[in-house]
Amino acid sequence: MSYIAKSPWVIHYDGSSCNGCDIEVLACLTPMYDVERFGIINTGNPKHADVFLVTGSVNEQNKEVVKQIYEQMPEPKVVVAVGICACSGGVFKQCYNILGGVDTVIPVDVYVPGCAARPEAIIDGVVKGLAVLQEKRDNMVKGIDAPAEEPEAAAEEEKTEEGGEN
Amino acid sequence: MIIKMIISIIAYLILAPFVGGILAGLDRKVSARMQGRVGPSILQPFYDVLKLFEKEPITVTKVQDFYVMIFVIFVIASGVIFFAGGDLLLVIFVLTVASAFLIIAAYSSNSPYAQVGAERELLQMMAYEPMVLMTCIGFYMYCGSFAVRDIIVGTSMPFLPLIGIFIGFLFILTIKFRKSPFDLSMSHHAHQELVKGLTTEFSGKTLGLIEISHWYENVMLLGFVFLFFANGTVWGAIIGVLVCIVTYFFEVLIDNSFARMKWQFAFKSAWIVALVFGVINIFVLYLIV
Numbered sequence: 120m121s122y123i124a125k126s127p128w129v130i131h132y133d134g135s136s137c138n139g140c141d142i143e144v145l146a147c148l149t150p151m152y153d154v155e156r157f158g159i160i161n162t163g164n165p166k167h168a169d170v171f172l173v174t175g176s177v178n179e180q181n182k183e184v185v186k187q188i189y190e191q192m193p194e195p196k197v198v199v200a201v202g203i204c205a206c207s208g209g210v211f212k213q214c215y216n217i218l219g220g221v222d223t224v225i226p227v228d229v230y231v232p233g234c235a236a237r238p239e240a241i242i243d244g245v246v247k248g249l250a251v252l253q254e255k256r257d258n259m260v261k262g263i264d265a266p267a268e269e270p271e272a273a274a275e276e277e278k279t280e281e282g283g284e285n
Numbered sequence: 286m287i288i289k290m291i292i293s294i295i296a297y298l299i300l301a302p303f304v305g306g307i308l309a310g311l312d313r314k315v316s317a318r319m320q321g322r323v324g325p326s327i328l329q330p331f332y333d334v335l336k337l338f339e340k341e342p343i344t345v346t347k348v349q350d351f352y353v354m355i356f357v358i359f360v361i362a363s364g365v366i367f368f369a370g371g372d373l374l375l376v377i378f379v380l381t382v383a384s385a386f387l388i389i390a391a392y393s394s395n396s397p398y399a400q401v402g403a404e405r406e407l408l409q410m411m412a413y414e415p416m417v418l419m420t421c422i423g424f425y426m427y428c429g430s431f432a433v434r435d436i437i438v439g440t441s442m443p444f445l446p447l448i449g450i451f452i453g454f455l456f457i458l459t460i461k462f463r464k465s466p467f468d469l470s471m472s473h474h475a476h477q478e479l480v481k482g483l484t485t486e487f488s489g490k491t492l493g494l495i496e497i498s499h500w501y502e503n504v505m506l507l508g509f510v511f512l513f514f515a516n517g518t519v520w521g522a523i524i525g526v527l528v529c530i531v532t533y534f535f536e537v538l539i540d541n542s543f544a545r546m547k548w549q550f551a552f553k554s555a556w557i558v559a560l561v562f563g564v565i566n567i568f569v570l571y572l573i574v
Contacts, residue, residue, distance in 0.1 A: 122335040153322040155313070158329050164481045166343065166488040169336075193488050194341040256339060 123169065123195060123256045124249040126158040130168035132188055134221065135211065136175025139235035140202035144172055146238045154242055165191035170248055172241070173221045176204040176211050182224045189225040195255035197248040199229045201241055206230045290369050297368040297504075298361070305500025306330045312537050313473075319541045330496070337493035345394045345486045352390035353491050359383030360498040364505040370434030373421040380502070384410055387483065387495070394486035402482030406470035408548045412555035413457040419563035420509065423450040426570045438517040442524075446573070449566030451513050455532065456558045460551065461506055463499075464540035467551045507533065 133141050147154045148161055162168050165188045177185055189198065200221045203209040208219040221227050228251045231244035310327035317324025326332075344350055363379035366372070384406065391403035421431060427443045428436045436443070444451060460467040468474070471483040479485070484492060507529040514525035 121339060122332045123339055125332040126329065126336040128333075150321040153317070153324070155317060155325050156323050158325050158332055162481065164485055166486065167481060167484075167492065169340075191343075193343045259341070 121253060121256050121260075124253045126160075127169045127197075127245065127249055127252065128160045128162045128167055129154075129170045129172055129245065130162055130165050130188065130192070131172045131174070132185065134173055134175035134177050134181055134185065134205060135217070136202065136204060140174035140205070140233075143235045143238050144174060144201060144241055147241055152238045152242060154245070157242075157246065159245065165189075166193065168192050169196055169252060170245055171196060171198045171225075172201050172245070173198065173205050174201045176208045177218045177221055177224050178214075178216045179218065180216070182218060185221065185224050195252055195259055197228045197252045197255070198225055199231060199241075199244050199248050200227045201231045201244065202236045203232050203234045206232050209234065293368045293370075294365050297364055301364060301501050301504040302497055305497075305502075305504045306334070308503060308533060309500060312533070312540075315534065315537050316541055319538070330500075334493045334496050337488075337496070338490050340489035342489045342491075344491070345396065349390045349393045349486065350491055352386050352393060353487065353494060356383050356386040356390065357494050357498045359386060360502050360505075364501050364508075367433055367505050367508055370432060370437070373424060373431045373433060373436075376433075376505075377417050377421060380505075381410070381414065383498075391483045391486070396486045398480040398485040399483060402470045402479055402485065405479075405548055406483055408552055409460050409467065409470055412467075412552045413460045415556065416453045416457045416559040416563055419559060419567060420450050420454050423447045423563075423567055423570065424512065426567065426574055433512065436512055437515040440516065442514055442516045442521060444513045446570060447513060447566060449562035449569075453558050453562040453566075454509065454513075455535070456562075457555055458506060458510075458532070459536060459539055460555065462503060462536050462540075464536050466539075466543040466546040467555075468540075468545060469548050469551060472545070 131141070131144050145161075146152060147159075159170075165171075169192070171189060171192060173185065189196075198221065200206050204211060205221045208217055211217045212219060218224065229244045229248045231240050233240050236244075307327060309330040310325075313329060314324045314327055359379055360383045363376050363383060366379060367376045388403045388406050388410075391399040391406070394400075424436050424443060424447070425431050427446050428439045430436060463471060463473070465472070465474070469482070471481060484495060487495060510529050510532050511522075511525040514528055515521050
């Protein structure tokens, strides 16, 4: 029995998001959605975190930051890309300074599309991430190294009338 | 006598983490309800700690794990001395040594956040130590002994004669429990101006050990509260336990109704409370006993 899925602590990083998704991430903590029900805590510390929530696309300036936060997190860890910008670059994709989605820098496990991603979708994404977390933990116990990154695109479609421009 | 002592030590070693963990779980549940949320399961602190033990160990400097280990041992030792009926002064000095090692551990990581957290922890220690000492002195003046085993069989409750000291002790309990408004150095809430303060550089098993020793410490501090009501009878014990529960609930309430204060306020208010309630109480005791 592993407890990793029962107490996922989250760290949230804003790449170059417009703040829409950030507000929705924080909305998950409010009494309305209350993610602490699942034992999810928003830590500000990568060393305590299990789930890395990234909002917004990655640009030339913050790619090192994203990499560093990722590397500071102890295994097993999961990356959840929140919002269409974090998934693919979104409307900013063609900007000269934008590298694209988060997966251009670090391996992403769960994609949560939407502009902005709804709190329900974010919670759903994190809960999906827990299954990945559990799997990584099992691999860790068995002594298998992190599986050759083949992110299970567990993108749960949040009716994307608004997310489909680019 | 010896057998009784050994039994209470073993009971403390085994039961304290469970009691402390469940208290922490109740704390989170009650806090959530106070904020209009559902809140996590009562067993959530156990899940958290068990998870921390499953994580990959990452240490910044090897020596920090050693310091944290000493911290854990000393916290447990202070509780053991307390529940074995030992000397109250020894209990608080051992606890102080434990805190000192946690501070050294935080300093040794060389992280600016951990260091600011460590500095704040030092200030907190300066804030609460006078009142803790006065609590022991008060017990000594009323019961004629520093030993817990003598205080606990005293013929009358020390609560009324030591009421000022009790109030002062409740005040510094907020600091010791790491509750708002005095959770300056490290907090269980999402204050993030110092990342996680004292514990920023600890992760995995080390953090889990700190959490467990926090539970041990909480149980021992509630033991102090219990001492105020112990008079050697069952009724005294029942009242003591009830007051411990009420005290914990009160601390959670305070935690949820205050924002974090600056260290200056923590320091000044703790010393003023110690001077006003503690010193006056001891002076009155000096006159009447």
